[in-house]
Amino acid sequence: MTSSPTATDSLTDAEILSIRADFPILQTDVNGHPLVYLDSGATSQRPLAVLDAEREFLTTLNSAVHRGAHTLAAEATEVFEDARSTLARFIGADDDEIVWTSNATEAINLVAYAFSNASVGRGGAAAERFRLGEGDEIVTTEMEHHANLIPWQELAARTGATLRVIPLDDDGALRPGENQITERTKILAVTHVSNVLGVINPIEALITAAHSVGALVLLDACQSAPHMPLDVKALDVDFAVLSGHKMLGPTGIGALYGRRELLEAMPPFLTGGSMITTVTMTEAEYLPPPQRFEAGTQRVSQAVALAAAVRYLESIGMPRVAAHEAALGRRLVDGLTAIEGVRVLGAGIDLPRVGLASFDIPGIHSHDVGQFLDDQGIAVRVGHHCAQPLHRRLGVTASTRASTYLYSTESEVDAFLDGVSATIDFFGVRA
The missing domain is CATH 3.40.640.10 (Type I PLP-dependent aspartate aminotransferase-like (Major domain))
Structure with a gap:
């Protein structure tokens, strides 16, 4: 028998499914695929309680x-x-x-x-x-x-x-x-x-x-x-x-x-x-x-x-939201880093993270990456994210950003990572 979650425990799979049920837009399809919304850093979705x-x-x-x-x-x-x-x-x-x-x-x-x-x-x-x-x-x-x-x-x-x-x-x-x-x-x-x-x-x-x-x-x-x-x-x-x-x-x-x-x-x-x-x-x-x-x-x-x-x-608890997103953030960074040809911006920074990662694929413009992912129902942000000096300092003009929230799941992160790998194969830039 498992113990009750504490304030610092991450969200359970059952809790995430319950949370997702509060967001009607997450039940929709985009381009014939279930929506994978990884653009919460730009704007989050709203639960029924807010609407x-x-x-x-x-x-x-x-x-x-x-x-x-x-x-x-x-x-x-x-x-x-x-x-x-x-x-x-x-x-x-x-x-x-x-x-x-x-x-x-x-x-x-x-x-x-x-x-x-x-x-x-x-x-x-x-x-x-x-x-x-x-x-x-x-x-x-x-x-x-x-x-x-x-x-x-x-x-x-x-x-x-x-x-x-x-x-x-x-x-x-x-x-x-x-x-x-x-x-x-x-x-x-x-x-x-x-x-x-x-x-x-x-x-x-x-x-x-x-x-x-x-x-x-x-x-x-x-x-x-x-x-x-x-x-x-x-x-x-x-x-x-x-x-x-x-x-x-x-x-x-x-x-x-x-x-x-x-x-x-x-x-x-x-x-x-x-x-x-x-x-x-x-x-x-x-x-x-x-x-x-x-x-x-x-x-x-x-x-x-x-x-x-x-x-x-x-009602959910911000320490638990933070723990959930920290795990997703690690999954994003680790998964992207493991894909040949992907450069994760800030991957070498040894600091705690939220559930957000930006990356560059040399040889593929971020807009093309975003469009390819969108064709699979995966919503991400592309461009300079209103931070041109940061991108310039890191030697890129634009990047692709995936950002999670309390309603995001590990399976969505994995679908995104598979999509990034497929993007590289489609454009033929894998070494």
């Missing part, structure tokens, strides 16, 4: 939040704020430290523009630590998604600050060195998990180094929050961003976590209705955070659906 939660809100409670005095508006506001509390609990934050955004890209831009606005005198004395000018430095890394690179490039251009980059070694691992984070550093923006390599970065030393010189830290948690336990307070980051559609939720919803005292000091980015207290024809006073950063009509049904996604993940 039903949004539909129920829209059919029973739909109303503008924080505005109407009628019963429906009050109930909608309560559900909306409960969604905020649910996400806050999920990442170890306080309720008033969660700002709703359209996606993680907007959340990063929100922080970058707060620095920019502070640099032209907005926000008063409280915003002093956000002001940038010549001689100040912004630090990011060579492996970042474009969403965590371009906003900082633009901020540097607007303020005269210098953008510094932590480089990668030949395997693709971060190579922190002396003098990369200095007393001139004002913010460090770093990804928790690479969306190309799948490695979980050892960011603790970088966070400590940044804080030792008074710099702030923004964590891109888009590829960590859906796949492993995340506690922003334990990590001691100042800001973190995530995206709903990568963690079983809908598109059009993301979130910014910010320390309360920092959000209180930050000047707003988007302005307009719903984020003010008093307005005259010449000036305005703003609400405290998080509402200060939530101008206009909010993403109410999407927030409700994201909260349902969080509850779904919590």
Whole structure:
């Protein structure tokens, strides 16, 4: 008789089958084959509980939040704020430290523009630590998604600050060195998990180094929050961003976590209705955070659906999700490495992984690999994955990426590996 699973056990085969039953799209065929969905790193599928939660809100409670005095508006506001509390609990934050955004890209831009606005005198004395000018430095890394690179490039251009980059070694691992984070550093923006390599970065030393010189830290948690336990307070980051559609939720919803005292000091980015207290024809006073950063009509049904996604993940247990995906990640990397002619990006990095791997087959463009796999019903991502500098550093222009989630199975990974091997045979590039 087997014992009951513990919090660190991986998911059993029976549990995975039960989970898969919650995702109608996984029961479909593509090009005459059962769908093998290995593109969750781009966007995850949604369980019935999430689809039903949004539909129920829209059919029973739909109303503008924080505005109407009628019963429906009050109930909608309560559900909306409960969604905020649910996400806050999920990442170890306080309720008033969660700002709703359209996606993680907007959340990063929100922080970058707060620095920019502070640099032209907005926000008063409280915003002093956000002001940038010549001689100040912004630090990011060579492996970042474009969403965590371009906003900082633009901020540097607007303020005269210098953008510094932590480089990668030949395997693709971060190579922190002396003098990369200095007393001139004002913010460090770093990804928790690479969306190309799948490695979980050892960011603790970088966070400590940044804080030792008074710099702030923004964590891109888009590829960590859906796949492993995340506690922003334990990590001691100042800001973190995530995206709903990568963690079983809908598109059009993301979130910014910010320390309360920092959000209180930050000047707003988007302005307009719903984020003010008093307005005259010449000036305005703003609400405290998080509402200060939530101008206009909010993403109410999407927030409700994201909260349902969080509850779904919590019901399974994030340590168990992480264990399941770590096993699939090892299976992906080991299986791809064993196929002659395949180069797995970051295969030599000795770090824990999520269930994601990217690879190159010299002589076959990634788009051709993706098309061949798609003909067999296998969905993967091809291209540069919004990380051109990382690909350039590793000597490739594009790659093929397979990414798993809690509903992925070993048999799907094996079908994918067989498909990759068949791709090489079809194009005749095997040595």
